[in-house]
Amino acid sequence: MLRCVYVDLDGTLVGRGGSLLHDAEGNVSLMGARALEAAHRAGIEVVPVSGRRRDTVREPARAMGCTAYGFEIGGGLVIDGEDYWQTGELQPEDDQSVYDQIVSRGVIELLMRAFPGRLELHTPWHTGREVSVLFRGDVDVGEAQQLLDDNGSADLRLIDNGYLGGLAKGGTGLTTRQSDWGLDDDLTVRAYHLAPESVSKAAAVARHRRIRGYALEDTIAVGDSAEDVGMAASVGTFWLVGGDHTAGDEAVQLAIHEHRNVRQAEGGPGEAVYEAIVTTLMLGREAGT
Numbered sequence: 001m002l003r004c005v006y007v008d009l010d011g012t013l014v015g016r017g018g019s020l021l022h023d024a025e026g027n028v029s030l031m032g033a034r035a036l037e038a039a040h041r042a043g044i045e046v047v048p049v050s051g052r053r054r055d056t057v058r059e060p061a062r063a064m065g066c067t068a069y070g071f072e073i074g075g076g077l078v079i080d081g082e083d084y085w086q087t088g089e090l091q092p093e094d095d096q097s098v099y100d101q102i103v104s105r106g107v108i109e110l111l112m113r114a115f116p117g118r119l120e121l122h123t124p125w126h127t128g129r130e131v132s133v134l135f136r137g138d139v140d141v142g143e144a145q146q147l148l149d150d151n152g153s154a155d156l157r158l159i160d161n162g163y164l165g166g167l168a169k170g171g172t173g174l175t176t177r178q179s180d181w182g183l184d185d186d187l188t189v190r191a192y193h194l195a196p197e198s199v200s201k202a203a204a205v206a207r208h209r210r211i212r213g214y215a216l217e218d219t220i221a222v223g224d225s226a227e228d229v230g231m232a233a234s235v236g237t238f239w240l241v242g243g244d245h246t247a248g249d250e251a252v253q254l255a256i257h258e259h260r261n262v263r264q265a266e267g268g269p270g271e272a273v274y275e276a277i278v279t280t281l282m283l284g285r286e287a288g289t
């Protein structure tokens with residue numbers, strides 16, 4: 001019996017401009033809202049797990065009737081108002097967040113020097129963070145990891161969070177144009193998080209599931225990035241958002257071959273979440289569970 005849905009926000013539940021009421025192209029769509037309605041009516045918990053910082057997950061989560069959420073790629077998890085950290089040896093201290101501790105090592109400069117024109121901070125969303133340093137660009141993650149390893153930061157991981165979706169376009173006034181960025185013009189820009197190696201969406205999902213006491217097979221996750229696909233290890237079934245941006249994402253296509261419980265949704269943002277929830281509920285009814 002389906003009891004919980006873990007859902008990525010940008011490019012998965014919300015569409016263009018981070019809007020719950022628009023699809024990827026900016027057309028009005030109620031599918032995301034209908035997905036939430038279907039879950040709430042069936043008594044299924046919905047847990048947003050996003051790369052966004054705490055306040056920009058907490059407020060939409062509250063508006064969507066959720067009592068738990070993961071922020072900064074699952075490094076932080078809040079359940080009924082209580083914080084849980086997936087940051088391993090690096091823990092928040094009174095005067096220094098995990099983010100502060102990472103930045104004080106000089107790793108931002110290290111990476112940006114190594115990839116001129118290919119990596120920069122993801123302004124204006126790079127501020128107010130507690131765990132991960134948020135970049136945008138297009139780099140070889142293996143090369144970046146080697147650089148970190150060689151410079152005393154083997155305990156950090158550069159996480160690929162997929163192509164930049166709605167946050168880069170439109171929305172509630174927080175607009176930013178690629179032409180204003182300092183990146184080379186030919187890049188298809190992705191989001192990257194630099195975080196402690198233990199940080200992952202999968203770790204946050206596993207912890208929430210344990211705390212709530214949900215069985216693996218009673219949970220699903222929906223997402224659109226390579227990092228999201230990792231949630232497959234912590235749930236019964238992972239649903240990949242449909243559309244060109246996932247079909248054409250090499251990192252996503254590689255990641256799905258590491259799991260046997262990945263299903264491909266037909267729909268894009270919003271619609272895919274509805275499809276995942278309703279299909280799972282119907283399968284459960286047919287099986288009589």
Ligand SMILES: [Mg+2]
Nearest residue numbers: 008010011224
């Ligand atoms: Mg996403």
